[in-house]
Amino acid sequence: MTVEITARHMEATPALQEYARRKADGLKDDYPRVESIHVILDVQKHRHIAEVVVQAKHRFRSEAAESADNMKAAIDAAVEKTDRQLSRLRDKVQDHKAAMRQTEIEKERSL
Numbered sequence: 001m002t003v004e005i006t007a008r009h010m011e012a013t014p015a016l017q018e019y020a021r022r023k024a025d026g027l028k029d030d031y032p033r034v035e036s037i038h039v040i041l042d043v044q045k046h047r048h049i050a051e052v053v054v055q056a057k058h059r060f061r062s063e064a065a066e067s068a069d070n071m072k073a074a075i076d077a078a079v080e081k082t083d084r085q086l087s088r089l090r091d092k093v094q095d096h097k098a099a100m101r102q103t104e105i106e107k108e109r110s111l
Helices: 014-030 071-093 097-110
Strands: 002-008 034-044 047-056 060-068
Touching: 002 014, 014 034, 014 047, 014 071, 034 071, 047 071, 060 071
Parallel strands: 002 034
Antiparallel strands: 034 047, 047 060
């Protein structure tokens, strides 16, 4: 699993790169199907923009971009948005019918 950090129109300090890498590693720990994460840091006038692109198995790609006055706040918001997207995907893919079958079997046993 790779985490790539790219800076546009700015020079990203090692501390900022490490902060973005730690946040991206948190996504990797929660979602084992993630194959690569690309964090793009950009500055346009007074806006700090962070984009997070997550590539997962089975051709799933999640993109989230957030802007804020502070780069760390933008990174936090973009990672949070990506976390919500991945959570929704996991809930969608999860087999909910297996739980229903188990309750039906338990009902039949009680009869």
